[in-house]
Amino acid sequence: MSTLLEVSGVTTSFKTANGFLPAIEDVSFTIKKGETLGIVGESGCGKSVTSLSIMQLLTANGKIERGSIRFNGRELVGLKDNEMRKVRGNDIAMIFQEPMTSLNPVHKIGRQIGESLRIHKGYGKAQARAKAIELLKLVGIPRAEEIVDEYPHRLSGGMRQRVMIAIAMACNPQLLIADEPTTALDVTIQAQILDLMRKLKAELDMSIMLITHDLGVVAEMCDRVVVMYAGKVVEQGNVKDIFRNPSHPYTVGLLSSIPRLEGRQERLSSIPGNVPSLELMPAGCRFASRCPHATQRCVTEEPSLLPVSGEHDARCWLMDEKGVAV
Amino acid sequence: MIAYIIRRIGGSIIVLIGISIITFALAYLVPANPARAIVGPHASEALVLKVEQQLGLNEPLPVRYIHYMENLVHGNLGTSYVLDQPVTTLIGQRVGATAQLAVTAWIAELLIGIPIGIISALYDRKALDHVVSILALVGISLPVFFVGLELMYWVGFKLDWLPVGGTGGFNFVILPALTYGITGAAYYARLLKSSMIDVMNSDYIRTARAKGASPNRVIFRHALRNAIIPVLTYGGIDIASLFGGVVVIEDVFGYSGIGQLTVQAINNLDVPVIMGTVLFAALFVVLFNLLVDVLYGIIDPRITYS
Known part of the structure; x- marks a missing residue:
């Protein structure tokens, strides 16, 4: 499989009262054609900043300071805005966490779906509307011919997320970035949306970058996983490797905080403490203060990504002494 | 509906x-x-x-x-005690001039206020925002008669581009309307700025940008229509009060409109004319309020009438 997206060494900073502080640091990963990559981590670990950096949709106080983002071999960092606009919505599309507020309340559904076709493909009004109906059918919306002329407030959250997916699919993108696409939806709808994404991925032959904090979703959807903590990649590898042999104590903590139906009912385990704030990043390993295995070395010296096996890496000194069980 | x-x-x-x-x-x-x-x-x-x-x-x-x-x-508003003419005639003579001034003044306010509002929202707390905000503050702080007199002196007298005062064709409307525009635009700018900032930070604007929409498209097709509601509310009240007559401006420019008629009537205790002009102004307030409420529903489909 050839590489579609190659993110290497990306550092994105935000202007704060204390100057520019990095929200993500030295983030690297790749997405191959046809692959689904999961990015996991708790709130504030930099998942969304990573995706917004790729799209270059950071807020005005944020900027990519270092690194390279190559899409089909083409460097995106430093592209002029009008060049980047040709990529957004066309080659790389994105859906967001909040379907209730992500659609423009004053425009009809059809117009919002057709918009990227009109921007990128030069469609006319009627042509865009016809294609919008087709896309609504593709994402499984009943009565597509009527819904196309409805306003968003007439639709439920699940329906709106389907519309968001239809918008994203309009120009047949090679990469879909889905930022917590099911978090705001109830469980049955979540499953439907994930099914839909899987179906579309197969039909339209695209890659997906799926951002989530839900490891259940990752297990179901992804080929590979990148685990992020406090703005850094702490572990990456194939889904199977990560689930069978989680190597970073943070990943271990995440996995053990999933509630299980089978087995003895115990108190749900959680990782004590919080993600350190941008202002107070520790010098050593960023997870050290919450880590049950932390040593003096962890506090003073930051580990790099160390190989676990094959394509499986973890940013932990425990990997230095191969074979240590976590 | x-x-x-x-x-x-x-x-x-x-x-x-x-x-x-x-x-x-x-x-x-x-x-x-x-x-x-x-x-x-x-x-x-x-x-x-x-x-x-x-x-x-x-x-x-x-x-x-x-x-x-x-x-x-029966359509009879009585006869002026002082001018000895039917009130309907007196109002009728001036309604055209007042309507012309009101609409032009209102458009002048919007033409100055809306761009300032958009610019200061987009460049919030940057140099350009400070520049236009200060200009707007100056406009709002200057007394109407002062702006009127300055325009009269520079544009009317020194440059001799437009009539200094009086009532006539559209030429006579421009300076009074501009006076009103300069002194009133800042309200629109401020209203639009705050609602525009809210809208520009909303999720659907991010969606529009994620589609590859250009900045102009994002601002004018996606943001402005959502941000315009507070402007519309104030705009309705504003134009209605303009139809009631712009007393100071009419006075400064010797513009013969409803405002002048009202002031004269009050000075003379000419009750039928006072009644007529007040009811006339009230009628427009009521009409424009209704119009604004109907427009809400057209601009924002979430607003329904029941």
Whole structure:
């Protein structure tokens, strides 16, 4: 499989009262054609900043300071805005966490779906509307011919997320970035949306970058996983490797905080403490203060990504002494 | 929608009747006698009584009000005590000039205020925002008559581009309208700035940008329509009050509109004219409020009428 997206060494900073502080640091990963990559981590670990950096949709106080983002071999960092606009919505599309507020309340559904076709493909009004109906059918919306002329407030959250997916699919993108696409939806709808994404991925032959904090979703959807903590990649590898042999104590903590139906009912385990704030990043390993295995070395010296096996890496000194069980 | 409009018109009539009662009572309850005002301070008591009788001022207030309303229903607003002409004629002569000034002044405010609002929202707390905000603050702080006189002096007199004052064609409207635009635009700018900042930070704007929409497309197709509602609310009140006459500006520019008529009538205690102009202004307030409420629903489909 050839590489579609190659993110290497990306550092994105935000202007704060204390100057520019990095929200993500030295983030690297790749997405191959046809692959689904999961990015996991708790709130504030930099998942969304990573995706917004790729799209270059950071807020005005944020900027990519270092690194390279190559899409089909083409460097995106430093592209002029009008060049980047040709990529957004066309080659790389994105859906967001909040379907209730992500659609423009004053425009009809059809117009919002057709918009990227009109921007990128030069469609006319009627042509865009016809294609919008087709896309609504593709994402499984009943009565597509009527819904196309409805306003968003007439639709439920699940329906709106389907519309968001239809918008994203309009120009047949090679990469879909889905930022917590099911978090705001109830469980049955979540499953439907994930099914839909899987179906579309197969039909339209695209890659997906799926951002989530839900490891259940990752297990179901992804080929590979990148685990992020406090703005850094702490572990990456194939889904199977990560689930069978989680190597970073943070990943271990995440996995053990999933509630299980089978087995003895115990108190749900959680990782004590919080993600350190941008202002107070520790010098050593960023997870050290919450880590049950932390040593003096962890506090003073930051580990790099160390190989676990094959394509499986973890940013932990425990990997230095191969074979240590976590 | 139609049912809503009919209901609203019914409500408006009640409002107008209420306003007519209050104005009527206030105009006649002031401690001054209109008959005395007409004949002058040195006329004899007998003459005052005679005039009172002529005008029907000797009848009790409620009776006079009923008479007034009877006439009003027949389209008769009475006759000016001072100018000796029907009030409908007096208003009719000036309504064109006032409407022209009102609409032009309103457009001038929007043309100045909306771009300033958009710019200061997009460049919030940056240099350009500070520049336009200060300009707007200057505009809002300067007295209307001062701006009017400066424009008159520079544009009317020194440059000799436009008439210095008076009433006539559109040329006579530009300077008074511009005066109003400069002094009133800042309200629009401020309203639009804050709602525009809110809208620009919303999720659907991020969606639009994620589609590859250009900045202009994002601002004008996606953001402005969502941000314009507060501007519309204020705009309705503003243009309605403009139709009631722009007293200071009309005075500065010697512009013969409803505002001037009203001021003269108040000075002379010319009650039929006061009543006529107040009701005229109230009618426009009610009409524009209705129009704005209907426009809300057209601009934002989430607003429904029931």
